[in-house]
Amino acid sequence: MILKTSQELYQLTVQVFSACGATPEEAAWVAEELVEASLMGIDSHGVIRIPQYVNQVFSGSIKPGSKIQIIRETPSTAVVDCGLNFGAVSANKMVDILLEKAEHSHIACVVSRRSHHVGRLGAYAQKVAEKQMVALAAVNGAKGEHCVAPWGGREGRLCTNPFAYAVPTSKEPLVFDMSTSMIAEGRLRMYKNKGEPVPLGRILDANGNPSTDPKDFYGPPAGTLLPFGAELGYKGFGLGLLVEILGGVLAGVSLSDDADYVNGLCLIAINPDAFYGKESFVQEMDQLSEYMLSCPTAPGFDKITLPGALDFHRKEQRLQSGVPIDEVTWETIVKAAQKVGCSIC
Amino acid sequence: MILKTSQELYQLTVQVFSACGATPEEAAWVAEELVEASLMGIDSHGVIRIPQYVNQVFSGSIKPGSKIQIIRETPSTAVVDCGLNFGAVSANKMVDILLEKAEHSHIACVVSRRSHHVGRLGAYAQKVAEKQMVALAAVNGAKGEHCVAPWGGREGRLCTNPFAYAVPTSKEPLVFDMSTSMIAEGRLRMYKNKGEPVPLGRILDANGNPSTDPKDFYGPPAGTLLPFGAELGYKGFGLGLLVEILGGVLAGVSLSDDADYVNGLCLIAINPDAFYGKESFVQEMDQLSEYMLSCPTAPGFDKITLPGALDFHRKEQRLQSGVPIDEVTWETIVKAAQKVGCSIC
Numbered sequence: 036m037i038l039k040t041s042q043e044l045y046q047l048t049v050q051v052f053s054a055c056g057a058t059p060e061e062a063a064w065v066a067e068e069l070v071e072a073s074l075m076g077i078d079s080h081g082v083i084r085i086p087q088y089v090n091q092v093f094s095g096s097i098k099p100g101s102k103i104q105i106i107r108e109t110p111s112t113a114v115v116d117c118g119l120n121f122g123a124v125s126a127n128k129m130v131d132i133l134l135e136k137a138e139h140s141h142i143a144c145v146v147s148r149r150s151h152h153v154g155r156l157g158a159y160a161q162k163v164a165e166k167q168m169v170a171l172a173a174v175n176g177a178k179g180e181h182c183v184a185p186w187g188g189r190e191g192r193l194c195t196n197p198f199a200y201a202v203p204t205s206k207e208p209l210v211f212d213m214s215t216s217m218i219a220e221g222r223l224r225m226y227k228n229k230g231e232p233v234p235l236g237r238i239l240d241a242n243g244n245p246s247t248d249p250k251d252f253y254g255p256p257a258g259t260l261l262p263f264g265a266e267l268g269y270k271g272f273g274l275g276l277l278v279e280i281l282g283g284v285l286a287g288v289s290l291s292d293d294a295d296y297v298n299g300l301c302l303i304a305i306n307p308d309a310f311y312g313k314e315s316f317v318q319e320m321d322q323l324s325e326y327m328l329s330c331p332t333a334p335g336f337d338k339i340t341l342p343g344a345l346d347f348h349r350k351e352q353r354l355q356s357g358v359p360i361d362e363v364t365w366e367t368i369v370k371a372a373q374k375v376g377c378s379i380c
Numbered sequence: 381m382i383l384k385t386s387q388e389l390y391q392l393t394v395q396v397f398s399a400c401g402a403t404p405e406e407a408a409w410v411a412e413e414l415v416e417a418s419l420m421g422i423d424s425h426g427v428i429r430i431p432q433y434v435n436q437v438f439s440g441s442i443k444p445g446s447k448i449q450i451i452r453e454t455p456s457t458a459v460v461d462c463g464l465n466f467g468a469v470s471a472n473k474m475v476d477i478l479l480e481k482a483e484h485s486h487i488a489c490v491v492s493r494r495s496h497h498v499g500r501l502g503a504y505a506q507k508v509a510e511k512q513m514v515a516l517a518a519v520n521g522a523k524g525e526h527c528v529a530p531w532g533g534r535e536g537r538l539c540t541n542p543f544a545y546a547v548p549t550s551k552e553p554l555v556f557d558m559s560t561s562m563i564a565e566g567r568l569r570m571y572k573n574k575g576e577p578v579p580l581g582r583i584l585d586a587n588g589n590p591s592t593d594p595k596d597f598y599g600p601p602a603g604t605l606l607p608f609g610a611e612l613g614y615k616g617f618g619l620g621l622l623v624e625i626l627g628g629v630l631a632g633v634s635l636s637d638d639a640d641y642v643n644g645l646c647l648i649a650i651n652p653d654a655f656y657g658k659e660s661f662v663q664e665m666d667q668l669s670e671y672m673l674s675c676p677t678a679p680g681f682d683k684i685t686l687p688g689a690l691d692f693h694r695k696e697q698r699l700q701s702g703v704p705i706d707e708v709t710w711e712t713i714v715k716a717a718q719k720v721g722c723s724i725c
Contacts, residue, residue, distance in 0.1 A: 107654075107655065107656075109486045109654045110485075110486075111456060111485055111486050111487050111654070112486050112487060112654040112655065114655060114656075140455075140456055140485065140487075141454045141455075141456050141457050141489075142456050142457060142485075142487050142488065142489045142648070143487065144486075144487045144650055144654075146655065169625065169626075169630070184675065184678070185672050185675050185684050186684070186685070187677055187678060187681035187683070187684050187685065188672075188675035188676065188677060188678060188681070188684050189675070189676055189677065189678040190675050190676055192671060192672055192675050200618075200622050202622075202625055202629075209621070211618040211619075211621070211622065213615045213618065213619075217612070239678060242679070243676075243677065243678030243679055244678070244679060263609065263612065263615065264608070264609065264610075265609075265610040265611075265612075266610075267562070267608065267610075269685070269687075270558045270608065273545075273556040273558065273687045274556075274558075276554070276556070276668075276672070276686075276687065277545050277547075277556065279668065280514065280547055280665070280668070281514075283668075284547075284661060284664045284665060284668060285514070285650070285652065285655050285661070286655065286656075287655065287656040287660060287661075287664060290664070290667055290668060290671055303487070303648075303650075305489055305630070307630065309452075309454045309456070309457040309489075310452065310457065310459060310491065310630050310631065310632065311452075311459075311631075311632040315632060316629060316630070316632075319629045319632060319635070320625070320629055322635055323621075323624065323625070323628075323629060323635060326537060326635055327530050327533075327537055327621070330529065330530050330533035330534070330535050330537050331533065331534055331535055331588075332532055332533060332534065332588065333529070333532060333533060333534040333584060333588030333589070334587070334588055334589060335532075336532035336533070338532070339530050339531070339532050339533050340531070340532065340614070341621075342614075342618045342621065
């Protein structure tokens, strides 16, 4: 395991994507999102993505510098054409658009077209909460990547379709970010790489039978991930379907086979000023948080954890101790940097 | 088991609540909601509630005829004081307010204060979807009723806090309605009444240990319901917390010990006219539905079921065959009717 400081990772990421043709502002946004995810311990959405994004720039899938623009709007809504720029860049622009609309219209909804991979969904909800508003966020994925079976099915019909929300408190916001499947594909790959069985109830083989062998998911023939909820998986399926509707159908791009997008992002902001005011809202949220944290624990637990608290805690730790990166991952990052002629590596 | 036609149940319900002091319009709304839930097979929220509501009118908890009014609003939001009128009445008025706001402002959010029991949450989302809009709905419950433990806890900190959504298609809307706990209290009571064990993973006893004995929940000392998600129950806790925030904190009434409300309702409507239009949206929804239904099934399933489809199917059946009601329940309904001097019984 290698330890890197967040500054090292940030500078490296900025250099790599600048060398890829990103503007300074774009490179900074991508670096901010990837390093923040790595700091928070959400490693699957962190700097591990650098080689992938570099390859996607080379293949023309990501288009640095391309225009991000509102193509349809009302005072409270917008459809944003993300131009296949980096997802982190377009998602941040969508947050800005959303905040401005929610400041004036009290509740607002912004959806994407032609968005690339946005990374950690909770990040964008969090940015809204940092402006003292309530955020809901959902992100779907293109049809070619559908790997989650509907409840009762044995073919992929949805992506892992995460749903997130964030809510301000007087300290860190609550940041909740869940996939609507029983396991994220990145986690499953870890089991496969280690040669370990995956717990039962996470995946089906191609025939729709439960399996603990990650290879049964990857195939061929490919299996599926189960929707969240174990024997109540119809609930997880319903939540995944909602994400598909918000992230895809609302923007009119859900199911086209040749859809030129990776993620369909939907952001909703609710402004407490329309109700009892931001200050009063934050006070009530502090009370609610305290009430949850005051709950005596069940055997096996030593405290109650609010959504996002572990991630903020890990960030603090890693800001001190550095971000651990395994050697194989680091090597692929170094190679990607070399590919774009990045001198530091 | 007794079979009653929906007309019989509707007339009976109208008569009972008219005799309780409800206006004709109020009685009709309560009857519509209760009978519709019974028709759909959601019996715990159907006519079984008649005796409870009658008792609550007698005790002064429900206030028929009381004024329902907007006490704070913007073009896209409203806080509605429900005056402790029947929850079905105030929730229907909230839907009307919501629809008007969403028609003009494209996205709208309406929350309640002093709302009584609203019954089937999905009903109100469904009414929004019937106007070709996307609805999100959440309802919390007063602190005194908190029976769901936070993840890792052993005391109640939330109610079963349902979350619902509804989305138009060219046929019946999708109507999704889930509790954010592993089991609804009504279902648990059924296990208790039958003397049967509840499946593992639904409840904890007062010490926070897993139990299959429903009596360990009811106590004393009282146990708790687990949040939805089995070993991923932190996701269900996060969803329950979101419902508390939308239904309670936004309206500024979450945790007061003397809160004069039963449910805190939050309704959000998104108008596809602000995006690609209602017609196009419904077409895309039809395609999405078809795509889901076309999925080959896993062993043990004979088809894919979309959210709400079973309920609409049951409604069709019960419109033909009548609504089955067990004798004990029927007897309590008859007694409640006699109590208010209702001549038909």
